[in-house]
Amino acid sequence: MTQTSIWQQILDYSHRADPYPLYAELRKTPVVRVEDGSYVVSTYREIVALLHDPRLSSDMRNLPELAADASAQGSDEGPATLPPSFIQTDAPEHDRLRRLLTRNFGPPHRPGRIDSMIPHMLEIVTSEIDDFVAKDRSGTTWVDIVDDFAYPFPVTVICQLLGVPREDESRFQAMSDAVIQANDPTTGGLSERQRRRAKATADLGQYFAELLDARHGQRGDDLLSGLLGGDGDEAPMSPGEILSNAALLLVAGHETTVNLITNGMLTLLRHPEVLDRLRHGDEPDLAARVVEELLRYEPPVQFLSTNRNTVDDIEIAGTTIPKGSPVTLALAAGSRDPDFVPDPDRFDPDREHNEHLGFGGGIHYCFGAPLARPETQIALTELAHRLKNPRLAADPPPYRASPSLRGPRHLLVEIDGVTPRPP
Template sequence: MSTPTTPVPEAPFTIGTPEFVADPQAHYAWLRENAPLARTRLEYGPVSQPIWVFSRYRDCRAMLTDPRLPRSPAGGSAMTTGLPEHLRLLSIESVIMKDDPEHKRLRSLVSRPFTPRMTAKLGERVRDLAVARLDALAGQDVVDLRQEFALPIPYTVIAEMVGVDEADRPRFQSGVTALLSDRSAEGWDLQIRDLVAFTRDLVARKHDDPGDDILTGLIHAEEDGDRLSEDEVVAMVFTLVIAGYETTYNLITNAVVTLLDHPEQRTRLQQAPDDDALWRSAIEEIVRYSGPVGGTKPATAAEDIDWDGRTIPAGSSVLPLLGSANRDPDAFDAPDRFDITRSPNHHLGFGYGPHFCLGANLARLEARIAVQTLLARHPHVSLAIPRDELRLEPMPLWTRYDTLPVLLG
């Protein structure tokens, strides 16, 4: 059989540039129409790397379950040599970067503490936190809803999930802030090292004095005599922070912006405060239409791959553009229309397959309860600035507003 020779086109733009971030959907539409598999570059600050991207729904979904495109290619363990501990825990040891069978083992163990009872408790706590935050904001003229409402709720939930005492919250928050910031930022390395040390100490304390929290559950999670190692527990805490905190506060923020942009859909939700099915459907549509995550961690081609007559060379970094897949007209009827009753809605906003987002259900729960509470308390909430003055943070493949100034009304 001859090797496919059809060349893979190069996109006439770089992912992550200001021009791309300003209007990613226009670039996604061009890719779907002209180069559903394309070569381009991914730019983040001073770093720029070559990347192969899929933009159509069917290709993105197929890629996410293709064993030829692992997160950690064969020989990845050699990368641990000489790697500082904090970077190893953030990369090599993270479940996000594992492949089966190790990935399946870790997912199975980490799912055990998330019982229906624990999930119900989290829902009650989210509602209490949302009410408390709105109480604290009462009487203020202009509120940055992202910083003062969307962000504190998931941060507090994560801190309580891992059993961080009130006295330790400032140190934990400093580490979490660094974990989610640019690695080139001054002091980042020292802050992450401190977060690792803090987490190891917290794990040791939970061994001696178990609590009613997820971290204790992770320490004691067992299947057929297998348990998580200390390194795996620490790495899992980092994963929970990234999956259950960063995604969630941006989802809450984006949900508010999207509903303010579509007042008829917002009114429909407000007229049905107890319609649980409608609210759940609305959150799914928000994830599809304006979800914060536009791509996954890159995979690496483990071999030369023939994809519809085109060759992806072994060793290539490959990325599914989830934000593009979720607007593919071949997968969704009128994909640019925001419809809280959309059904079916098989979006890829939380990924697909083995690496489906660990924090998806928590993000859904927190976003739904936070927005429900906000709209019930402040039914006339509105932007405090013109819509075109809202700014997205310059992060490739993320939809993150830097602020969300509102009048609570």
């Protein structure tokens, strides 16, 4: 079995349900050049080193193959030619954009924004679980954890945070799906995918432009309004930067959390002893530890490939990655690296010193992590407390097409009913 064939098998849908044995094979050569000329890095220490190495760029404009396409995006003339979002830039441009976003998202300027949303998160989850009793099918209650729960919950939360009407979901979801598909390395070459990603992002930008125009200058207490206000010492984002980053946050703010919640429920059903511990509620910090272990054991983002490229030769693990090379960081492989994590293929929420790559690292550490963590903790805790005798309809379930944003497309669970939530 060659190293390049291992990577192709990881990308192949037939291995979506369990790619981890293939990741173990991939780790035998920490850095490998694959069929399309890019390099895949799969071991923990090497991934961490690259996440903190300024010679690994996130700006696609550094890739000769994409330079022409990127320059078409780089102007700021409106939603048809949006500039890159902050995750597609390097310092210092990245740092400026991230600071402006953070001013309206969390500490030190908005330390209570996420905490203030937690009671509403619980209301949403409670309402969704209450609705399960209406899904009785011929005397048996079946629920799809994806469609009935894990998808609508984070969509509602991110809409509230951004100031997007929840009823617009049917409109923006098709554009969100197009962005996700364009990030899938199995759907075409790099240039083709970049063009499709730019088009889908521009469409979302146009949606946000129309949304902001419809407000007629009226602002609320949402993140979009904060960006428009542009308070602070730094110059505010340009109109194009607001649109491109709003598009990013809308997509990233729910797609990965859907997978994290669904992967979490699937894992708990496969480990009923942990589900029982969560249900009994005797360990106040168990939900937090479960989520951290899920981010290591079944991460929603399996690898980072979009836009990562070298701006200088990088020697790592005995291999020189030449300047101008696309690089994929296999986070899911690194988080199960036995040279760093003891007994890595065991799901263990009691694991000590759980240092995982579930949210990436370096300057591009997941911006939405402070939101995804409480969302998933609340979701899994309430499912554990309230579902009576949940069991899987099929194992493995059907998975989504994307090899990088990996999670079940449906997760059918049979239950004996729902326990009322205490008043």
